[in-house]
Every structure is written in C-alpha cells, then in structure tokens.
Amino acid sequence: MASAKDEVQRSTLPIPDLAYTGTVTYDATDPDTHYPPIKRLLPPEGAPNVLVVLIDDTGFGASSAFGGPVHTPNFERVAAQGLKYTRFHTTALCSPTRAALLSGRNHHTVGMGGITEIATSAPGYNSLRPNNCAPLAETLRLNGYNTAQFGKCHEVPVWESSAVGPFDHWPTPGGGFEYFYGFIGGETNQWYPAIYEGTTPVEPWGTPEQGYHFMADMTEKAIVWTKQQKSLAPDKPFFTYFAPGATHAPHHVPPEWSDKYTGRFDQGWDAIRDETYARQKELGVIPENATLTVRSDGIPAWDEMSDELKPVLARQMEVYAGYLEYADHHVGLLLDALEEIGELDNTLVYVIIGDNGASAEGTMTGTTNEAFTINHMTEMEDDAYKIAHKDDLGTPKSYNHYAIGWAHAMDTPYQWTKQVASHWGGTRNGTIVSWPNGIAARGEIRNQFAHVIDVAPTVLAAAGIPEPSTVNGVTQRPYEGTPMNSTFASADADEAHTTQYFEMLGNRAIFHKGWTAVALHKKPWLASDRGLDDDVWELYNVEEDWTQSHDLAAQEPAKLAELQRLFLIQAARFNVLPMDIRSAERFNAELAGRPELVRGTSQTFYPGMKRLSENSVVNVKNKSFTVTASITVPEGGASGVIIAQGGSYGGWSVYLTEGKPAFAYNIMGIKTDFTRSGSALAAGDHELVVHFAYAGGGLGKGGNVTISDGGTVVAAGTVERTLPFFFSMDETVDIGEDLASPVSSDYGATGNAFTGRIKQVQLDAGDDSHDHLIDPEHRMQIAMTRQ
Numbered sequence: 001m002a003s004a005k006d007e008v009q010r011s012t013l014p015i016p017d018l019a020y021t022g023t024v025t026y027d028a029t030d031p032d033t034h035y036p037p038i039k040r041l042l043p044p045e046g047a048p049n050v051l052v053v054l055i056d057d058t059g060f061g062a063s064s065a066f067g068g069p070v071h072t073p074n075f076e077r078v079a080a081q082g083l084k085y086t087r088f089h090t091t092a093l094c095s096p097t098r099a100a101l102l103s104g105r106n107h108h109t110v111g112m113g114g115i116t117e118i119a120t121s122a123p124g125y126n127s128l129r130p131n132n133c134a135p136l137a138e139t140l141r142l143n144g145y146n147t148a149q150f151g152k153c154h155e156v157p158v159w160e161s162s163a164v165g166p167f168d169h170w171p172t173p174g175g176g177f178e179y180f181y182g183f184i185g186g187e188t189n190q191w192y193p194a195i196y197e198g199t200t201p202v203e204p205w206g207t208p209e210q211g212y213h214f215m216a217d218m219t220e221k222a223i224v225w226t227k228q229q230k231s232l233a234p235d236k237p238f239f240t241y242f243a244p245g246a247t248h249a250p251h252h253v254p255p256e257w258s259d260k261y262t263g264r265f266d267q268g269w270d271a272i273r274d275e276t277y278a279r280q281k282e283l284g285v286i287p288e289n290a291t292l293t294v295r296s297d298g299i300p301a302w303d304e305m306s307d308e309l310k311p312v313l314a315r316q317m318e319v320y321a322g323y324l325e326y327a328d329h330h331v332g333l334l335l336d337a338l339e340e341i342g343e344l345d346n347t348l349v350y351v352i353i354g355d356n357g358a359s360a361e362g363t364m365t366g367t368t369n370e371a372f373t374i375n376h377m378t379e380m381e382d383d384a385y386k387i388a389h390k391d392d393l394g395t396p397k398s399y400n401h402y403a404i405g406w407a408h409a410m411d412t413p414y415q416w417t418k419q420v421a422s423h424w425g426g427t428r429n430g431t432i433v434s435w436p437n438g439i440a441a442r443g444e445i446r447n448q449f450a451h452v453i454d455v456a457p458t459v460l461a462a463a464g465i466p467e468p469s470t471v472n473g474v475t476q477r478p479y480e481g482t483p484m485n486s487t488f489a490s491a492d493a494d495e496a497h498t499t500q501y502f503e504m505l506g507n508r509a510i511f512h513k514g515w516t517a518v519a520l521h522k523k524p525w526l527a528s529d530r531g532l533d534d535d536v537w538e539l540y541n542v543e544e545d546w547t548q549s550h551d552l553a554a555q556e557p558a559k560l561a562e563l564q565r566l567f568l569i570q571a572a573r574f575n576v577l578p579m580d581i582r583s584a585e586r587f588n589a590e591l592a593g594r595p596e597l598v599r600g601t602s603q604t605f606y607p608g609m610k611r612l613s614e615n616s617v618v619n620v621k622n623k624s625f626t627v628t629a630s631i632t633v634p635e636g637g638a639s640g641v642i643i644a645q646g647g648s649y650g651g652w653s654v655y656l657t658e659g660k661p662a663f664a665y666n667i668m669g670i671k672t673d674f675t676r677s678g679s680a681l682a683a684g685d686h687e688l689v690v691h692f693a694y695a696g697g698g699l700g701k702g703g704n705v706t707i708s709d710g711g712t713v714v715a716a717g718t719v720e721r722t723l724p725f726f727f728s729m730d731e732t733v734d735i736g737e738d739l740a741s742p743v744s745s746d747y748g749a750t751g752n753a754f755t756g757r758i759k760q761v762q763l764d765a766g767d768d769s770h771d772h773l774i775d776p777e778h779r780m781q782i783a784m785t786r787q
Contacts (some may be wrong), residue, residue: 001672007176008044010468011468011469011470013134039161048463052352053350055297057358057418060411060535061410062358063353064076066283075328078335078349078515083432083433084430085433086285087448089427089452090427092421092504093114093356093418093419094355095112095186096115097452098243100452102155103456105453106574111124113492116138120655121592122580122593123575127594128169134471137177140160146237146239147238148179148181148241150183150240150244151174151183151244153243155169159594159597159615160614169304179225180196181218183214189250191213191214191396191628191741192208193214194739203369211253218613225239226334226340227337237463244327246326247325250370251316253326256392258323260316263621265318266311266314268305268405269406277292286547290547299405306383310385313406316406325602348433352431355416355424358408359401359524360524360525362403362404365386367381371723375700380668390496395742413550420522421503421504421521421709427502431450433484435462438462441489444491446487448493453479453480454484461485481498487607503579505522508579515536517560532579539551598617601618606758610737614732622694622700623770625763631759633681641738646666647731648726648742651731653726655678660680660683661676661688662676664743668723673717677709690705693706694768699770702722703750737753
C-alpha cells in the first residue's frame, strides 16, 4: 500500500511548479549560491504498478475461472494469487463500459449512453467525455505514472476518428495515455487489423500466412513497452490498460487453438448451460441455492436446430473457445514478462472478463461473415452455404460470429445477454483482482456488489493518490464509484456500493440494498416495438435469489414502486434522461445532432491518404458514382491500386493490372464482378474515369460500369448487385494501395501499391440515391453491429 507520508499536494493537477524564493547571487561560484536539486515527479512511495485487462464480449459463464467450458489457466493463475469477484458489473455494452471504467463515473455522466456511432446531442448520449471528468490515466500520469494502452478503443466520437482529429478523446493525448497501440472502433479483423500507434496509422508486420495475428502483436508491443519502461525508469510505476479485441466478433484464431475443442460442444448449448451451472456451484462462484434461469424468450433449444447444421453450430463454439483461450494465453505471456523483471508482485492486476455479457448479435444460426446480416443478404448464406464453409470459421476466409444460443450459454446461470442492461446476463462479468504485495488473501472469493466505475477510485486508493479537485484548471466532478479496497482484506467487509442504476437502449434496472427492479424493453436481435411506458417491470430479492429467477413484482408492489422511483431519481441525476429508444433518427447525424466530418457528394483525395473509415468518405451506396483519377504512368508501365474501399469481405477498387485499367466490385467474398481494359496505358499523364451507373429499383441493385481514358471508353462491364448498407466493419478507403485484406483477387494483400504517380483522385456520388428506402429499424441494427 502506498505511503501515508507523501507531502506533495496532489489535489490540483498538474501539480503547480513552485517558484524559488531564496537568495539569488551574481556569481554561481559564490558560496551563498544554492538551489534545491530538481526532483522528478513520482507517485507516493509504495504506489504499485497497475495492469487492467479488459476482455471483450465474454459472459460470466465462459471462462473456467468462473465455471465455464473454456480453459483459461492464466485467469485462474491470477485468481490463485488474489480474489474472484462474483458480483462485479458492467453496463451491458462496449463503449459505455470502457468510458465508465476509464473515468470512474457512470457512462451517461461521461456522455456514453450508447456506442459512439449512435451519439446524439443530449449530454448523456453525445459520446463526449466532459472535461470535468478527467480520465484515470491522466490523473495517474500527472502524478508520475507512465501510462500505456494496448488494443481496443471504442470511445472516440465518430466525427473525430480521422487523421485530422481532434484527438481530445483518443487514448493519446486526450485520454491520458503516453503510448497507444491498437485500433479505434468496435472491432477489427484480427488477421488484417486497422492499427494506430499513437494517432498514426501503421500496418501489421506481416500477413496471416506469415504468422501474423493482432492478439500476439499487441501483446508483444505491451511486453516491449513494459520492459523498456522499467529499464529506463525503474522507480516509476506504470499503468497499463490491456484491452484485446478478443472475444468480440470476428472470432479469428489460429486453427490449432480452436481444434483443441473439437467435439467438446457437440452436446449443444442447453447441455453446456447445465454443465457450467454445476461447475459454478462446485467453485463457489454462485451459491448452492442459486437457480439456473430458464432459457430466455426467443432463444431456440438445441434440439430445435437441424441435425445437418449442428456440426457447424458446434464448430462456431469451438472457434470461440479457442479464441478465448488464445487471449488468456497472451495475457499469460504479459504476466510472465512482469514476473521475469520482478514486477508482478508489486502490480495491482484487474482481469475483467467481459465488457458486457456474451454477444447475441450473431443471428439464431450464426454467420460466416457479419456482412451478410448487416447488409440484409442472409439469403446468400443459407444452411447449405454455412455447412460448405464450416472449415473457414476463424480463418482469414471468414468474418464470423456464433449463434445466439451460445451467447446465452456463455452467460450461465443468468438471463439474457449483451445489450440487456436490465438483467445480470448482460451486466454481470467475472472479475479477478491480484496484488501480492498489497493483498494477503490467496484464492479467495468476494461477493460484495461492485461496478466498473469502482476501478478508478480503487486504483487511486491503492496508490495513495487523492481524487483531484481540479485538472488543467477545470473543477472536477467527483468519482461516482466506490473503492473496493476494504474487501481486499476481508470477505466480510461491508458492501460499499449499495445503489446502482443500469440503462441501455431502454433496457433498464436499479439495484439497491439487495433488491433489483428491472424492465426489459427490447431483445438484442429485435428492434424496439413499443413505448417505454409499456414495458413490464420485474422485481427480485437478489440477496435470496442470486440469479433473478423469481419475479416478486406481483407480491411486492410497494417495493417495486419504491425502486421504480429510485431509478428515475438516479436517471435524472446521471444524465440518463431523456432515455432514447429511437432508431432511424440516431443513425442520421443531422437529426441526432452530431457533427459529420464529410458533407456533400464530392470528395478529393491525394496520395498518401489512407485508413479512411466510411464515416470519413462520401457515401456511394445505392447510387451511381464516378471516380476520376489523375495519374502519370512511367516508362515501362504501371500497376497497382489507385483507390480501394473495403476488403475481401466486400468492397470495390480501381486499379491497373499489368498496366491495364480495371474495376472490381466484391460481394462479401462470394463473387467479384470485374471490368477490365484489354490495353495497357501508355507512358504519360492520364485522366482515368470510372463511372458506375446504378440500375435503381431499390437497394443493393447492380449497374453498369464504364472505364474511360481521356474521354475514350476503354472498357465496359456490369455489376450484378451491390452492398446496400456497409462495406466493412473496419476496412477503409486507401489511396495508392489497398491496405489489409484485398478487394480484388487480381492483387494480393501486399505489394499492391501503385507504381506510377497519383496526382489526385476525385469521388463523386450521384443524385439518384435510394437510401430513403432503408427500413428505419435496420439503420439502428447497422449501427449496433459496430459495438
């Protein structure tokens, strides 16, 4: 524990520099010349290193540390050196949990009432952390810690996620981290990730064929950073936030890890729930009298699935399990590095196994590619297609997600899943805390109620650092979490966190002194179909009914009314109101009241521009568009990509192959329509024009392609159909090359850089848009898939 004798005044950050008030001499050699030596800023003596590990989309019943079917020996290793918290809670969704974790305040307080893609102008939902809620990393940095973040960041407002920033809400510099290596957004392709180092886009060191995977890459970066930090500043503690993309979709993992689970899930999700429930009782992470909740409404039984599809469904879970164990393995490598340099015992480690419950966003039968679902093209992925592509799951040939039944099983013993903030299945995540030098207990269990907002005040208390009253001249809003430190020493410590609201997409609840009142507004796989006042509230005594299995609303109407009123008080206090269950309006930036980076129908790009997300580029879906490229072909000819959007799971590209102009339109990796010229371009300047004339008649239709050079048509072709809603979750528009996975089979993932000279590329969208035909409810589904 940090020393209580620290004399530095740390309530005002940055700590003010004090002026020298002693005697100033004329000559530095004068015996009266004296200045105190410069002292480096350090935290209080005894302040520990801090490592926070946040796993993505992992339910309470997944990890073996909490009775799940997935072998996670390194999570168990941490638990053996510390404490398991069985009643630790998140917000039920990605961006909100992360914003709450890093700020110590409720997610609506810091503007993150939903994911960044559906932000509105309301204070609780604008995705803008206010400057009176300084992040934990900034507080630690200004007190002498070194700080670094690795992995996922889904807290950057969408209109600030381009190369021009601003970077106030990026991990560095605005989030208080001195170093960042990871990705911005809800997910990324683990084989072909969209990585940033600081605010600069960087490319992976290799391809999947060369052994590359982002989980391994980010772990190596974290190990190198940590060893360097201790080499150069051994007396300074570090704060490392390690947030892998695992186990969010796509479930990408080397086959040798998923193959370890071959046959392990053939019995199906209902049997897995029963097996997990039994192990959880044996481990003591649920009490003996805890009831296994019934299958949540709308989720099919395993026996209802077709026998022909069951091997595919089982493989989905094998891949997921391998992915989680693969993540656990790399957490173990980071722990090994800390142990190797002698720092593990003095490191406060949090392992939070999930930023929400397991994800029920993969459809009832799962998918080989999320783009099928998001683009409403599920007819292209029938059972026969899934059966034929079973062996692609987890590999670079897939962008996969498992069936909803598996998500429910991974939340055993609770009801519901991710997005459902009303029930523990969406919000209860197994959490492990270890600090050998500061926690005497080994391998014990703690049942006190805790919430993700409790992490920040716990870390400050362990470090002996007070909550700052001002940061950068701004008076701070106090932390809304409560420290967990009192539970470190005693399983019988009083429960400090006695009241907590939950709200996400209208699903809402209130916990207060052993009771919960909850209201399910919508299921994760369905759109909102009623008003908030039509929701049915349930009531549970969770001191006696651990799993929320016995609804007491009818027997205890007075208690229910008391808690409903308390929810409204908390909702008004923490910016939850007005609750927002709109769909189409939140997808439309103008109606939602958030800025748009790009407006209009024309955009000019220049050489070197890359990693431009769909939010940063003119929309060319469901309409005609024209690409005009001013290029110079050198003697000997040119080849390579001029402009590409998307990747091998869906996108389009304009390029030269053996000097010949070409256009490719890729439909989710199933089919690519090519238009190619038969003649190579001569050396010299060219104005290459590719025009796609949309056929119209609805969404996702095809059209005709013409390629012209200097006004002369050199090629013509057709595109059978197009993507109506989304090209890719993470792949981008790139000028002069096609980064990550390739749109076209005419070139590979490497070596596709344009060998001529690009002066500029202009993209013009036509005025024949059919976007008005998009079903309003599906707009929200599109946004929510990006969690």
